[in-house]
Amino acid sequence: MGRKYALLAVVLAFCAFPTAQAQDSFDEYVRKKKQDFGNYVKEKEQRFDEYRRQRNQEFARYMGQKWEQYQGQKPITLPKEKEVPPRPYDERRDGKQENRQIEAVVVPIRQTPMPQPKPVDPIEENNLSTQRGQFVFYGTKMGIRWGKVGNLSLKSVDEKEVARVFLQMTDKEYTDLMADCLELRRQYQLCDWAYYKMTETMARAAYGGKDCNEAVLLQGVVLSQSGYKLRFASDRQKGRLYLLMRVQSDPIDCSCFKIAGESFYVLDGKKVSSLYILNRVYPGEQAMSLNIDRLPTLSQQPTPSRPLKTNLINVSSSVNKNLISFFNDYPRSCNDNNFMTRWAYYANAPVSPEVRKYVYPVLRERIAGQDEMMAVSMLLEWVQQCFPYAYDDQVWHTDRAFFAEESLFYPGSDCEDHAILFSQLVRDLVGLDVCLVYTQNQKNEGHLLTAIGFNSEVKGHSVTVGGKRFVMADPTWSNYPVGRIGSEFYNYKPSVILLKR
Numbered sequence: 001m002g003r004k005y006a007l008l009a010v011v012l013a014f015c016a017f018p019t020a021q022a023q024d025s026f027d028e029y030v031r032k033k034k035q036d037f038g039n040y041v042k043e044k045e046q047r048f049d050e051y052r053r054q055r056n057q058e059f060a061r062y063m064g065q066k067w068e069q070y071q072g073q074k075p076i077t078l079p080k081e082k083e084v085p086p087r088p089y090d091e092r093r094d095g096k097q098e099n100r101q102i103e104a105v106v107v108p109i110r111q112t113p114m115p116q117p118k119p120v121d122p123i124e125e126n127n128l129s130t131q132r133g134q135f136v137f138y139g140t141k142m143g144i145r146w147g148k149v150g151n152l153s154l155k156s157v158d159e160k161e162v163a164r165v166f167l168q169m170t171d172k173e174y175t176d177l178m179a180d181c182l183e184l185r186r187q188y189q190l191c192d193w194a195y196y197k198m199t200e201t202m203a204r205a206a207y208g209g210k211d212c213n214e215a216v217l218l219q220g221v222v223l224s225q226s227g228y229k230l231r232f233a234s235d236r237q238k239g240r241l242y243l244l245m246r247v248q249s250d251p252i253d254c255s256c257f258k259i260a261g262e263s264f265y266v267l268d269g270k271k272v273s274s275l276y277i278l279n280r281v282y283p284g285e286q287a288m289s290l291n292i293d294r295l296p297t298l299s300q301q302p303t304p305s306r307p308l309k310t311n312l313i314n315v316s317s318s319v320n321k322n323l324i325s326f327f328n329d330y331p332r333s334c335n336d337n338n339f340m341t342r343w344a345y346y347a348n349a350p351v352s353p354e355v356r357k358y359v360y361p362v363l364r365e366r367i368a369g370q371d372e373m374m375a376v377s378m379l380l381e382w383v384q385q386c387f388p389y390a391y392d393d394q395v396w397h398t399d400r401a402f403f404a405e406e407s408l409f410y411p412g413s414d415c416e417d418h419a420i421l422f423s424q425l426v427r428d429l430v431g432l433d434v435c436l437v438y439t440q441n442q443k444n445e446g447h448l449l450t451a452i453g454f455n456s457e458v459k460g461h462s463v464t465v466g467g468k469r470f471v472m473a474d475p476t477w478s479n480y481p482v483g484r485i486g487s488e489f490y491n492y493k494p495s496v497i498l499l500k501r
Contacts, residue, residue: 083414084447084486086389086476102472102489104437104463104496109344110249110335113293116185116192117227119178120284129176135205137198139322140299142184145176150206154213157234157241159278162217169221181222187297192228192288194296196245196267197329199223211268213241229285231264233257233275242266242275246287249333252342267331290333292349292403298322300354303409308386312378315362315386317408320354327403340438340495343448346401347420347436348500351428355405364429372454375430376473377482383422383475388412415476416448422475423450427501435470436497437463441488449474449485451496461485465498 129147136142154165181202185195203219204211220243223230229246244257244264254265255272259279266272301321308315335341351360363382367375390412392400402410402417404424413421423434433453440446451463451470460471460483474480 083391084441084445084488086415086478099459100461100490102461102463102494104465104494106465107338107340107495107497108335109341109497113291114248114286114289116195117229117286117288118284119182119225119227123175123178123182123225125176125179126172127176128173133205135202137188137201138296138298138326139301140188140296142188142198142202144180144184144202146202146206147173147177149174149177149218150208152214154217154241157213157236157239159234162232162234162241162278163280165214165217166221169218170225178222178225182226185226189294190296191292191294193290193292193330194326195226196223196288197326200268213239216241216243219243224282224285227284227286229282229287231259231280232278234278235272235275242270242272243268244275244277246285247333248287248289248291249335249345250337251290252332252334252339254331290331290345292330292345295323295350295352296326298326302354306408308382308408310382310385313363313366313382315359315382317359318354319405319409320352321409323352323405324409327406330403332399332401340497343401343416343420343436343438344497344499346403347423347497349403351404351424355408359408360429363425367429372430372432372456373458373482376426376432376452376454379425379429380422380473380475380482383418383425384478384480387418387421389476390414418475419448419450422473423499426450426452427499431501433468433470433501434499435463435465436499437472437494438497439485439489439494440492441486442491447476447486447489449476452482459483463494463496465496470496 125145129145131147132143132145134141134143149169152165152168155161181199184190184198188194188198190198199219199222200215203215203222206218207215217232220230220232223243223245231244231246233242233244234240235242243266244259245267246262246264247267250256250263251265251267253269254267255270257264257266257275257277259277298320299322302318303321303324305316305318308317332342333345363379367378370378387407388411392398392414395412402413402420404421407413407417407421419436423436426432426434432455435451435453437449437451438446439449449472451465451472453465453468453470458471460481462469462471462483464470471483472485473482474485477486
């Protein structure tokens with residue numbers, strides 16, 4: 001028996017030896033596989049970085065062409081800010097603090113809705129004008145009875161000469177022109193800024209498309225008769241007439257003049273420093289608003305369909321190119337010299353009926369039946385993944401915020417554009433209150449994100465506005481879930497802008 005057990009032990013030992021050897025081989029195999037996979041990932045990252053660099057260069061060239069095409073932007077006058085570059089989500093860095101309450105400063109926004117100015121006396125057509133004309137306003141043909149206004153001319157920009165032609169332009173022979181302008185404002189749903197641009201286009205068309213003194217005077221006549229507060233001014237050395245508009249906000253890039261303690265602006269982009277003010281007050285005048293409370297109904301010029309796809313949402317977007325051109329001419333504006341208030345003008349503007357008809361139904365169908373948290377998360381992922389990042393200074397050579405519609409059109413956008421678009425989607429499709437949140441890191445690099453006022457308890461970093469808790473969501477940094485922000489923003493006191501719903 002002893003010899004049998006000894007022989008069995010030798011056999012078992014012999015069998016165990018190749019098993020240990022196989023385990024060592026398997027460990028070596030796993031080590032090599034991990035090393036190969038790490039090399040593979042590193043190579044992919046390098047190739048992706050090179051691909052992204054090339055794409056950024058191509059995108060910069062493309063948007064540079066767009067810039068030259070539109071020729072509508074002015075040099076920035078605000079202090080230049082650095083933007084925090086986007087980076088992928090790193091749970092090892094940010095995964096420890098899930099319910100941090102961050103103290104914030106609420107930025108007051110003065111955007112009280114006001115009815116559009118009206119003429120002091122009702123203007124009714126008298127059919128004395130038989131000469132009709134047409135002009136094109138952002139791709140939209142408009143007709144008007146401007147009579148013989150194109151024959152009126154200024155001999156100088158002296159106050160008496162301006163007054164003489166002003167009286168001629170307000171004669172009963174041109175009442176039909178005024179009536180048609182007000183009807184166009186109603187028919188095409190022109191907000192104050194759109195009405196300003198329409199009268200500018202109409203007046204120049206009356207004088208053969210020229211930006212002349214007579215066109216400036218005609219536009220001022222129409223706007224003053226429509227109830228807007230303005231003043232004429234002249235540069236007598238150059239023989240130029242200017243239109244100074246009283247605006248409820250503060251246009252950033254426009255020349256400003258103080259008249260009786262009020263600010264008046266040259267909205268056509270001309271840079272002037274010294275003018276002679278023709279300080280004539282018009283009855284019932286009212287400052288114009290730069291709020292885009294409704295979009296003009298412009299003729300359709302659909303852009304090519306743009307696929308915007310994630311694993312959960314697949315949308316094909318097409319917008320009206322005429323509306324994009326209208327947005328491109330919009331002047332940046334703020335309240336009380338606080339540059340952060342400018343974002344509210346973009347975020348509170350409505351989206352077009354085309355987006356509501358073709359884009360919103362697809363998004364609404366995909367989030368149907370989901371709770372608030374899941375619906376917001378799906379929209380957040382869609383914005384994070386479908387809209388490539390691009391720096392304003394590289395593309396536009398100036399600060400350039402987008403209306404939500406513009407992010408659907410341009411091939412690249414930055415953090416402020418992502419936040420504006422995402423805030424619009426959450427308010428319109430989920431029905432929740434949203435804030436814009438401006439924060440900075442230790443390098444003084446600025447970043448704009450959002451915060452959502454959920455009706456249920458949601459974990460995450462948050463701010464409190466008006467006693468209500470808003471959970472943060474960053475629509476720029478890839479794969480950041482609702483409630484997560486970069487750790488570099490933990491110690492900065494952000495500024496919060498509560499948006500309209």
